[in-house]
Amino acid sequence: MTQADPVPTGFDLQASGLRKTYDLAPGPGRPKGQQVHAVRDVSLTLRPGRTTALVGESGCGKSTIAKMLVGLESISGGAVRLDGGPLDSQAARKKAWDAKRRIQMVFQDPYASLNPRWRVSRIIAEALAASGLRGGAAIKARTLEILSQVGLPEVAADKFPHEFSGGQRQRISIARALACEPQFLICDEPTSALDVSVQAQILNLLKDLQDRHALAYLLITHDLSVVHHMADHVGVMYLGMLVEDRSAADLFSQPLHPYTQTLLETIPRADQPGREPPRLSGEVPNPLNPPSGCPFHPRCAAANDRCRAEQPQAIAVSGGTVSCHAVEEGRL
Ligand SMILES: Nc1ncnc2c1ncn2[C@@H]1O[C@H](COP(=O)(O)OP(=O)(O)O)[C@@H](O)[C@H]1O
Ligand code: SF4
Ligand SMILES: [Mg+2]
Structure with a gap:
């Protein structure tokens, strides 16, 4: 399917009863067998054209959920289903090779997630080739088309990531994800590393792309104000x-x-405008000793x-x- 084709409306990505337990290596002051229950019984559904948000303070398990959904972390319990079919094990993901293309992630730090030695054209071409596009001319034309979709000029293709501002780098990350023609975009704190003035531009871009391509979003943030204008559904996480x-x-x-x-x-x-918002009192509890x-x-x-x-x-x-x-x- 190309992005110009009609978008199927029946797809969904569902997590049910998702759990992640990390076994910690023994060390000074840490006995053998200690575990962190990073994610405990979390269920969520992503649907076309809809945004599900996950919010909560740092360390509550948001990124771990994102990584389990894109297959960067194994699942300790529960199930992930794509269009009703299981996606729980690495073997199942390999079989459903298409899942890798359909579920893309945009990370918090656009600099760390882009190869600094590659020009933008190569970063996007690699994603295009991985999703099956062949031929230099076709790849070049599609690269320019995608850059335009994320609001970057054609000359951006010949530059390296360090030649851009933070907001522009995040546009490159989004372009790379779009090159795979995804249906699901997992955005982990996509604006947290950006200046306040640029945050709204990136959120507007994400909203615009969602409207154009019926993308299903998981929007992860520690900041509820970010989800206010984006989310259809909100999961508030704690420990x-x-x-x-x-x-x-x-x-x-x-x-x-x-x-x-x-x-x-x-x-x-x-x-x-002059109001000092109250701070959340008390510390987030130690997940090792909830x-x-x-x-x-x-x-x-x-x-x-x-x-x-x-x-x-x-x-x-x-x-x-x-x-x-x-x-x-x-x-x-
Ligand atoms: N690889 C890991 N090994 C051990 N503990 C981890 C690992 N990754 C995350 N954790 C722990 O899991 C919990 C959730 O982390 P994370 O998902 O990164 O939270 P968030 O994204 O909400 O800030 C934290 O207590 C964190 O320390
Ligand atoms: S401590 Fe009690 S009242 Fe407060 S959130 Fe938990 S269950 Fe609710
Ligand atoms: Mg995180």
Whole structure:
């Protein structure tokens, strides 16, 4: 399929009950057999033309999920399915070679993810060749077409990554991903390394490309304000788990989990320019020694004895689910 062809509407990428456990090597002060449960029972679905966002503080497991979806990390538990077929093992991925092309990733640091010794034309040509395009003239024409789609001039093809600004480099990363004619784009903090003034341009570009190609996005960020105008669905993660998982409309209009509420309060507001947003109090717990009960309880103003003892289960709420005893009990 070329990108000019009609886009199939039936594709989807689904993760269900996804888990990732890292075995840590023993070392000074670290006994043998210690494990980090980086991702615990996370489910999500990516669909054409839709954006699912994952938000949460650093270390909560977002990048690990991204890597499992693109096959850069093995899966400890749960399942990944592409159009209903399993994609759990490396063997299954090899068989479904097309999956590699269909699921592309855009990384946080556009400099580290681009080969500094390659001109842009070669970076994109390699992706085009990997996705099956043959012939120098065809590759050159397609390279220029893709550069234009991401808002870069033709002369960009002859330059090296270091000759561009951060925002332009991220455009090159996006161009490289587009060269594979993907259906799914996993964007891991795509604007975090960029100046604020450039962030909106890259988000607008991503939105424009999604509209043109019906791309399914997983947008990963620690910053809820980034997802506000992009996401259709939002998963809020804390210590490897989804604590609130809802339509963006419901989550932004009536956030239910105390952690989500606090994250939303920390967004700087355009209508209150002088307002100093509150900081999230307390430290993220050590994932090697997670709190008992609800993992958020040491930082939660609504915590009670049940919260300290019993891990909350996901309950159905408007537009999705939330895992909080206080919501279930009607205390919040
Ligand atoms: N290769 C690894 N070995 C051991 N622990 C890891 C590894 N990669 C990530 N982790 C741990 O897994 C947790 C989740 O990390 P990560 O997915 O990078 O979080 P985020 O992207 O949300 O910042 C963290 O506690 C991190 O230290
Ligand atoms: S379960 Fe308890 S500690 Fe956890 S978020 Fe809800 S109220 Fe707070
Ligand atoms: Mg990360």
